Amino acid sequence: MALQVYTASLLKEGLVAYLCLENGRPSWTFDISQATAGHDEELDALKLAAERSEQDNIVVAPYAIEVLETDSGIMATTKREQIRASGPTITLPQDKIRESRRAA
């Protein structure tokens, strides 16, 4: 099976997070490259930890996604998950940019 990580939305913030499992201790990070990736039976422990976080009302709807290990770290394989990991692909509307353009 392909390399996978667990992702979810944080209940209180709504933001995208990825599961890290260090010495059996789970934590959630915004940075996909910090996530704990696993194959096959390694995934069972991740799944269990993710579900526990859901039961503890830390995250909502965790699921596993396929990832690749690249030189710059872990990367999601689908466009959807890439956008989830790095944010909208467009420039967000911002008043400061507008002002600088006006000044230019």
Place this chain on the structure above:
Amino acid sequence: MDNYIKDRKIEADEWMPFTGLEDGSSLPSGDIYVPLEEWMQAREMLLARNGRLGVALRNTDDPGIIKDDLERLDLIVLEFPKMADGRAFSQARILRERYGFQGEIRATGDVLHDQLFYMQRCGINGYELRADQNPANSLKAFDEMTVTYQPAADEEFPIWRREPKSI
């Protein structure tokens, strides 16, 4: 059963659901309610009994089917198989407002805190709360909202035709 609310109070439930009328000899005493089909098949036999009677409707049943029987019934049981399935809200209003049913209209199934306010407005006054609900907390749901806009079983007119309430 302590997960039962009647008229905004936690009460003991005196009603027994009953099915299996084929064997006519075994009719229990006390207050029982039966599925609609059994009521249709064995109306006379059921009426001959002492004790109150109720009928349970599926949420696909047309409440008009029992409109002529309502005077003989003390309970209509409605079902909310899932929280999101709101068909029984319409059945309740039709029973109360169109047919003037005076007995208990009871909600069963996914009966949860956040629907009680709407159920009450539709004329439901008995609630078999789902097992995981906290009945004492759920009682608060009836008063979370005090302003209503539209007519329903509890109000004949929309807000613009009522005397303003003092707040």
Place this chain on the structure above:
Amino acid sequence: MYQYSEQDHQLLLERVAQFRGQVERRVKGELSEEEFKHQRLRNGLYLQLHAYMLRVAIPYGLLSSDQMRTLAHIARKYDKGYGHFSTRQNIQYNWPKLEDVPDILDDLAKVEMHAIQTSGNCIRNTTSDPLAGVARDEIEDPRPYCELIRQWSTFHPEFNFLPRKFKIAVSGATQDRAAVAVHDIGLRLVRNDTGETGFEVHVGGGLGRTPMIGKVIRPFLPKQHMLTYLEAILRVYNMLGRRDNIYKARIKILVHETGEDNFREMVEAEWEKIKKGGLHLRDEDFEWIKKFFLDPEYEELSDRDGEFENLLLTNAEFARWVDKNIELHKQPGYRIVYLSLKTAHQPPGDVTADQMDAIADLADKYSLGQIRSTHRQNLVLSDVRLKDLPALWGELKALDLATPNYNHVTDIISCPGLDYCALATARSIPISQAITQRFDDYDFVNDLGDVSINISGCINACGHHHVANIGILGVNKKGVEVYQMTLGGSAREDAAIGKIIGPAFEADEIVDAVSDVLSVYLENREDPEETFLMTYRRLGDAPFKERLYG
């Protein structure tokens, strides 16, 4: 506009308190996500791709300047400094935190705003003509009726758990600027032979994966029956609408599967039983509600102005803006001004907090303190004096809100797409921006005339691609975003669902494909008066197909 009574205020405060309680119960784990979801959706709160999204209602598109300032304040304090005006007269915030939402709702309640029923399987925000009350082709102002529908539908105890979402639109003019034909219920104000006003009742329109134009189930409904008739339709739908398959649960499927005539009979039979009930509307009810929507005290003004006419002759840029973004007003000496939210720099419908504040100030200064939002994701200042147009134009230009493109090729409707949306299968905003950049030439835009491009990032069709002259639907094909094109749709009084023209295009081909389609039109139109849609209807698919795939 409608002014809240004490009870209206009370209701909002109670709802905020209730929602605060629901959030607390969720965070403590007393409410499961599945159950909380029903509650948060009924308060406009989604969990999207990156964060929660809060959808705030703008009832029938009408905003006061103070309400707009509150929207700016919320964007700044709780979000990332901007908001997104949707196609159904709502504004969406893309980054609120769950625990802030009750506070946001408190701030909204202070200015008589809310997020009630902006999502979930209930009756949604009632939408209307953004030119209500000022349009020259108006039969009657639809807003009093919209407000009655708003009150009737708010926390309706029977219709809060419908088979699926339910959208109502009301139009009061001969031109349909509210897309009534693609709503679950569309009401068009009409006059009968005796001069009485009533409603033409359309039921079962909608987009999504099975797009349908609504059927007229009653050509004339006297207005006193408006609410009893709506209640009858909703009751039939609540009891009989399909609940076994989410994709077949909208009322359009019920109307389709039951047959228009059978459906009408069921509604009329139910209506007969309730038409004399408490929802029957009396003359005094109309008098009461219409008082909130009386004409402002317009000045007696000439419909000509020297400074305006001078600038029109001497400043081509101003003349372009007037030609494209200004509409005649029913009152002489006044004009309706469209604020274009369609530039190459910002996603369609997006407005920054500073822009919102500035728009509020402009509304106070030039337009009686009110703003309207439109179905095509723009804003309107509805009551601007002709003589103020030069000054207003200068200010709008500085705010990047004066692009002269209303109802033209770069006035694109776009859903948020895969950049924001958890349901999307492809991105739509980058495509809209690429098209806008390609056609960023006034003479070309002007020559093309009236044409609509709408883009959706998935089959749910929030970008209304089915009813665009040129519709674009993004789908995911084996991991690649590709874009399917439909032609010939319309959301107006000649409503039509567009036809798929052929196989989908890759992201880097779709702008060229749009360009090709526009070229075919320009080459084949009989004269500049013949719009894209007229040419398409005259010629059919063939020449477009030939150019795209031949």
